[in-house]
Amino acid sequence: MDECRCGRPAVYHGSGGRLTCGDHLSEWLRSQVFAELKKFIKSSDSLAVAASGGKDSTALLEMVHDWNCERNNPLPLKAILIDEGITGYREFTRKFLEKFCEFHDIPLTVVTFRESLGSNLDSIMKRRKDSQVSSCTICGAFRRYLLNRVAREAGATKLLLAHNLDDEVQTLLMNLFTGNVGQAGRKGELSETPDDLFVPRFKPLIRVPEKALTIHGLLHYPSLPDRECPYLRESLRYEMRLMANEYETLHPGFKLKLINTYLRDILPALQKTPPKSGGNLQKCECCGEPASQLICKTCQLRQTLGLKAPDA
Numbered sequence: 141m142d143e144c145r146c147g148r149p150a151v152y153h154g155s156g157g158r159l160t161c162g163d164h165l166s167e168w169l170r171s172q173v174f175a176e177l178k179k180f181i182k183s184s185d186s187l188a189v190a191a192s193g194g195k196d197s198t199a200l201l202e203m204v205h206d207w208n209c210e211r212n213n214p215l216p217l218k219a220i221l222i223d224e225g226i227t228g229y230r231e232f233t234r235k236f237l238e239k240f241c242e243f244h245d246i247p248l249t250v251v252t253f254r255e256s257l258g259s260n261l262d263s264i265m266k267r268r269k270d271s272q273v274s275s276c277t278i279c280g281a282f283r284r285y286l287l288n289r290v291a292r293e294a295g296a297t298k299l300l301l302a303h304n305l306d307d308e309v310q311t312l313l314m315n316l317f318t319g320n321v322g323q324a325g326r327k328g329e330l331s332e333t334p335d336d337l338f339v340p341r342f343k344p345l346i347r348v349p350e351k352a353l354t355i356h357g358l359l360h361y362p363s364l365p366d367r368e369c370p371y372l373r374e375s376l377r378y379e380m381r382l383m384a385n386e387y388e389t390l391h392p393g394f395k396l397k398l399i400n401t402y403l404r405d406i407l408p409a410l411q412k413t414p415p416k417s418g419g420n421l422q423k424c425e426c427c428g429e430p431a432s433q434l435i436c437k438t439c440q441l442r443q444t445l446g447l448k449a450p451d452a
C-alpha cells in the first residue's frame with residue numbers, strides 16, 4: 141500500500157507524485173491557503189467568503205476563519221450564500237452551511253433568487269422556452285451579480301471565491317472555446333478594477349486540485365451533503381471538465397502547468413493590452429452595476445427571461 145511520509149496509508153496521490161495521509165493533506169491545503177492569504181490580504185481588509193455549503197467553499201471558509209483567528213487583529217469576516225432555488229440540492233447545502241456558520245460563529249447572509257429576482261432557478265428554467273441560454277449561464281451571471289452587490293453593501297473589500305484549479309482550467313478553456321478572451325483577461329488570483337462598485341475577487345484555491353478538496357471534504361465534513369447540482373451535466377463547463385480530466389490522465393500535471401503558464405505569461409500580456417472582446421469594465425446603462433458591455437449580462441438575461449430587476 142502507498143504510504144505518506146509519516147508512514148500512514150496515503151489517501152491522496154498528487155500529480156507530482158506526492159502521497160499524503162489525511163492529516164498531511166489538510167496541512168498542505170492550509171499551508172497553500174495561508175500563503176495566498178498572507179500574500180494578498182491587507183490589514184485594512186474586510187472579508188466576505190462566497191459560500192455554498194459545498195466541499196470547496198466550506199474548506200476555504202474554515203481555513204480563512206482559522207487564519208483570521210490566529211491574527212492579533214482579526215479582520216471582519218462574513219459568509220454570503222446565494223440560494224438559487226435548486227430543488228433537491230441547494231436546500232441541503234444551505235442547511236449544512238447555516239449549521240457550520242453557527243458553530244464557528246461566522247455571520248452568514250443568505251440571498252435568494254426568489255427574493256431578488258422574483259423567481260428561483262427551477263422556475264426560470266421551466267419558463268426559459270425557446271431561449272438557448274443554459275442553466276449555468278443564467279445561474280452564474282445572477283450569482284456573480286448578487287455576490288458583488290451583497291459583498292459591497294456589507295462593506296467587504298475582498299470577495300473570496302472557492303474556485304479551485306479544476307474550475308479555473310475549465311473557465312479558461314470555456315473562454316478560449318467561446319472566443320471570450322476579454323473575460324480571460326480579468327481572471328487571476330486577484331481580480332481588481334479601479335471601479336468602486338466592483339469588489340475585488342480573490343481565489344486562494346486557484347492552484348489546489350479538486351481531488352484534494354474532495355478527499356479533504358470526505359474526511360473532515362462527514363455530514364456534508366453528497367449531491368450534485370441537477371443542471372451540472374447540461375453545461376459547457378461539464379464538457380470542459382471531462383476533457384481536462386482526460387488530458388490530466390494522459391499528461392499528469394497538465395492542469396497546474398496550464399494555470400501556471402496562464403497566470404505567469406498570458407494574463408499579464410492580456411492585462412497590458414486589453415483585447416477587444418470586452419476587456420474593460422464600464423457601468424451598465426440599465427442597472428448601473430459594473431459591466432463589460434453597455435448592458436450587463438444580468439440585465440440582458442433578465443430582459444430575455446422576463447424577470448424583475450435584481451435587488452440584493
Ligand code: SF4
Nearest residue numbers: 275276279369371372
Ligand atoms: S452547476 Fe450550474 S446551475 Fe448548478 S449551481 Fe453550478 S452554475 Fe448553478
Ligand SMILES: [Zn+2]
Nearest residue numbers: 144146161164
Ligand atoms: Zn502523513
Ligand SMILES: [Zn+2]
Nearest residue numbers: 424427436439
Ligand atoms: Zn445591468
